[in-house]
Amino acid sequence: MKVRRSDRLIDMTRYLLERPHTLVPLTFFSKKYESAKSSISEDLTILKRTFQERGTGLLETVPGAAGGTRFLPYILKEEATDFVGDLIGQMTDESRYLPGGYVYMSDLLGDPNTLRQIGRIFATQYLNQNVDAVMTIATKGVPIAQGVANLLNVPFVIVRHDTEITEGSTVNVNYVSGSSERIEKMSLSKRSLKKGANVLIVDDYMRGGGTISGMISMVEEFEANLIGIGVVAESSMPETRRIGEYTSLMTVDAEDNTVTAKTGNYLDKFFN
Amino acid sequence: MKVRRSDRLIDMTRYLLERPHTLVPLTFFSKKYESAKSSISEDLTILKRTFQERGTGLLETVPGAAGGTRFLPYILKEEATDFVGDLIGQMTDESRYLPGGYVYMSDLLGDPNTLRQIGRIFATQYLNQNVDAVMTIATKGVPIAQGVANLLNVPFVIVRHDTEITEGSTVNVNYVSGSSERIEKMSLSKRSLKKGANVLIVDDYMRGGGTISGMISMVEEFEANLIGIGVVAESSMPETRRIGEYTSLMTVDAEDNTVTAKTGNYLDKFFN
Missing domain, CATH: 1.10.10.10 (Winged helix-like DNA-binding domain superfamily/Winged helix DNA-binding domain)
Structure with missing residues (x-):
């Protein structure tokens, strides 16, 4: 009929x-x-x-x-700006301050609507880039990766701090964790990425950039191509990091029981 | 206009x-x-x-x-059956067999379309149940929880094996891990669940049911209500587990380099 x-x-x-x-x-x-x-x-x-x-x-x-x-x-610049503005408003709630200068944001990373809007922003930035996979690190990066992957309609792969038996053979990479200045290890299942794949790295928060550097090494180990890096929040210090270009939606800092949040650099990268 | x-x-x-x-x-x-x-x-x-x-x-x-x-x-029974049938077909690929009788399924748990269909099935089962939050355990449960939470439009919360500083104060629960018969610990941020919240527990794979038991204790610790339990795959042994009712999409077993997958009990729970 x-x-x-x-x-x-x-x-x-x-x-x-x-x-x-x-x-x-x-x-x-x-x-x-x-x-x-x-x-x-x-x-x-x-x-x-x-x-x-x-x-x-x-x-x-x-x-x-x-x-x-x-x-x-895609998301229009205006809607993205409103959304990030709203996110910044939510971040600056003082109840988010955690001892040691950390910030509680697990509630936002568990909210489907927030994750969809974050996904739309990064998917807009990489609209024409032929991304083959989104990469992130467990645990809190996963919802971000899934949000972006949903909108780009590509798989996401999860790098882990531990090696789990259910991942099969893994590729392991050492990296310097900026916050603790220790050498740490991350691993990714060998079968999760193809040689030559175009990879977009995302994460929830970037401080020194050590974890992101580790993921960049991981992309190289797989002989894949790094297409871009996106984080929901970055700390305002250090001012420069050795990871090249990246996109952040916000800068978020916690000090003296106060959380400060400002607009990140994402508006400069917007195509529309 | x-x-x-x-x-x-x-x-x-x-x-x-x-x-x-x-x-x-x-x-x-x-x-x-x-x-x-x-x-x-x-x-x-x-x-x-x-x-x-x-x-x-x-x-x-x-x-x-x-x-x-x-x-x-919702998803209709017919589409759900087709989808699970297809999933079973993908699971039985012998390349998924991992030493020790484990099964590789990270690729499926990183595929947006697979996760949306899984989400639709569980969202259909709990269509009329007023779920307030979806609970899962890191890492591989996260994509399942997000897929279900997207469709129910409720937040999801992530129980962790470790305690992370960015979670703030946590509630910790001990449980017996069936596979290793060890006492393990899981933790959940104190502010992630409200008293009286209706909680749906989901996970990727259930063997002995120890992890699920732990999450049930966690729900109790928060004085929340357990609404249901859903897993993508369960092992066919043990035949009974001390966790009450649950829904599984498949039974998946790995032995002698072979992966066997069959339809789980989900069809019995379907409302349409």
């Missing part, structure tokens, strides 16, 4: 939102809804316009026999 | 999919799209029908002044 336009638009929206960065052939929709390709083309024009007007994302059309449509979710 | 119906349907679909289990007042949509409440009501009728016909979920209408609409995502 031929499907009405309204029903097609609703179901196509769902289908495309669930499969970002995936090329869907016109013939797929045409069969699924038993509708002419010309009708599907008109639907896509409407979807493209609404997605653009509402700041949802870009609906790319790829012409030709192997063509189709591809949904690239 | 008044928004066309087609544009409204597309944007409402996105809005509702991003906020499952959340009551959205009619007046919100009416203002957002500068459209009459009667038009919005018609839109919702169309959305409800399409969501139902396509197995996307239930669009509940709550009447009255404080009323509105609420999207409850």
Whole structure:
């Protein structure tokens, strides 16, 4: 039975939102809804316009026999700024201060809406970069990685501080932990990354940058390509780190029972 | 400017999919799209029908002044069965066998689409249960918890084997690890759960059930309510465990270089 336009638009929206960065052939929709390709083309024009007007994302059309449509979710600068502003407001709550100059943010890293918005921001920055995998380190980086991977529709891989039997053979890397100035070890399952894969590194918080450096070495050990580095928060000191370019949503510092949070450098990296 | 119906349907679909289990007042949509409440009501009728016909979920209408609409995502038994069947097929690949009778499944736990489908299945089971938080244990449970929490639109909390400084004060629980028969410790940040919260426990794999038992004790320590337990995979031995009711998507065993996977008990718990 031929499907009405309204029903097609609703179901196509769902289908495309669930499969970002995936090329869907016109013939797929045409069969699924038993509708002419010309009708599907008109639907896509409407979807493209609404997605653009509402700041949802870009609906790319790829012409030709192997063509189709591809949904690239993004977040507009304005919405991103509002979101980060709100996040900064939440961070500066003094109850977040922890002894030793640490900051409690596990609640934010367990909130699906916060994670989706964080994911949208990093996915926007790497919209055109062909990321193959998102890499992070256990435990608190995992929700960030999953949030970003959801929007880029690529797998995420979890580097661990320990080696677990269920990871199989691992590649191990030593790194200098900035906060404790100790040599530590991190490991990643050998089968989790392919040679030549384009890797985006994300984490929740960057202090000295030691953990990020370790992950960069890990990317090199796998003969993969580092595409970029994104952290939700960084400390304002040290001012420079030996890790090259990275993106942060906020700078967050804790001292004398007070948490200070400011906008990070992410706005400079924004394409729209 | 008044928004066309087609544009409204597309944007409402996105809005509702991003906020499952959340009551959205009619007046919100009416203002957002500068459209009459009667038009919005018609839109919702169309959305409800399409969501139902396509197995996307239930669009509940709550009447009255404080009323509105609420999207409850579900997965139909047929789609769930297909998905778990496919998962079982992937599990039985002999390359997943790891020395000592373990199974490699980190790739599946890092795949956004697999995690969304797992999330949909557990979210379907607890559709009407008022879950307040999803609990899991680091590291491999995290992606499962996030997948489920996304669909129930509630926070997830991460129990850890270690105590980390960034968690603040923690509640610690001892438990007997079935696989090693050792007493182990798990900890959860004190501020992560409220007294009386309804908690759903999820994990990737259950062997003896020791870790799950530990999390049940943790729920008790917080004076919270256990709503249910869901694991992606369980071993077929032991046949009974002291943890009461639980749901598993698969039984997975590894022996003599072979991985065996079968359907778990989840189909018995399915409401539709």
